[in-house]
Amino acid sequence: LLAILTRCCCDVDMPLAYPTPTYSLYPVLAEIQCAPVAEVPFGNDYRLPKLLEKTGAGLTIVCNPNAPTGTFIAPEEIGELAKKLQGVLAVDEAYVDFAADHCLRLLKKHENVVILRTMSKGYSLAALRFGYALGSKRIIDMMIKVKDSYNVNAITQVAATTAIQDQEYFRENVGKIVRERGRLTAGLRDIGFEVRDSQANFVLARIGRPTAREVYEKLIEKKIFVRYFDMAGLQDKLRISVGTKEQNDILLEALRGIVRQEK
């Protein structure tokens, strides 16, 4: 869906804009479309950077909750941005299942907003590769024009429809992650990590000594895999997916050992 949107809205003269750090696919989409990117760094508060209004982009993407920071921008703040933009504003809600709020109400007021969702996270159906877009008729019609001629196949449509109807399973599933996210966050803080409250199914944890890279490498030795991004603003942090209770306990135990060793 993002690829389709980029194809609709961007070209050599129409940049793709987004705040950074964020999902690493966005610049790739721009490159395929031969469009320049306008990357606007977040401040320390991870609120929408003011400059994002002024890029003249054909498409602006805000990942909310954002990856890999787990931070969430209030829908009203995103609505304010939508008003100021000439181009399309895509809110990538891939992780919204784990957040306390969402941007659906913006669709009534802002014709240039499109929301992207997936069943890969809260529904635990990553292998289904099912995503969907919600937006005004104008935007959806434009996307239909340039998308491949065929739709999601029939089996996948049935599976996705069935899954979305089972809200009880969905809530239970999300509830498990949200509870463990709280426990993992508290455990990490207890060890000495600085962890911002996350609204996603991962947390971003900052550490001074040992360095994030050292911790990352020592975890690999123990066959525990977290994400380390060697990028501006992320070199002192680890992105850690919320696992099962057992997995989180193993991780916290390992981290306790690594940090104690250092002292």
Next chain:
Amino acid sequence: LLAILTRCCCDVDMPLAYPTPTYSLYPVLAEIQCAPVAEVPFGNDYRLPKLLEKTGAGLTIVCNPNAPTGTFIAPEEIGELAKKLQGVLAVDEAYVDFAADHCLRLLKKHENVVILRTMSKGYSLAALRFGYALGSKRIIDMMIKVKDSYNVNAITQVAATTAIQDQEYFRENVGKIVRERGRLTAGLRDIGFEVRDSQANFVLARIGRPTAREVYEKLIEKKIFVRYFDMAGLQDKLRISVGTKEQNDILLEALRGIVRQEK
């Protein structure tokens, strides 16, 4: 897959070439990619037009068997074309399940050939939307570079793998269509249509009086739907899908009535 190939091979300076009449999607793909088209009309024999070698196209597509003519070009003739082209030659084998031969053996000799297939026809799995490409590492690598980041979903992969392993069902299925194609062709000729032997799951039937358009419209009144293309070389012809024995009998009966009425 054709969209991906067009994206790889064509742009404003690199046309998309194909012989006409053929599948109506090709010019649409070119338009999305902002690439010009080089349409080279078939002669009356529906063999490869000589001019197809000289278009300077980034991508040349030959639909074989061709839609909507049902005609088939010998693989060796397509190999000769591949040798002369600078760009990529895609053989769209969407209908090859119903043909007596295919182009797979060209892949060993011609690095610029890519073959596209689907499970929508001979496997009766149109709703699965499963297509695949066969070609040299060079071409497949190039396609992987610009395709969307995710693959066909897990359920569809299992379904397609299971289907392709059941060659007995496939052969039985194709056999039914091929037998009915022969009976439909004979029946249409008997009524007065001029019908070329088809290698696809449809036939192209030519008629003088009543006109093809008149026949098409009278069939609609009887709730029988065939294809009429208001395009050069096709205005005196109808494309008729091979149905079940019962469907074909109903069609032939209806056509007999329409043609008799005219006399």
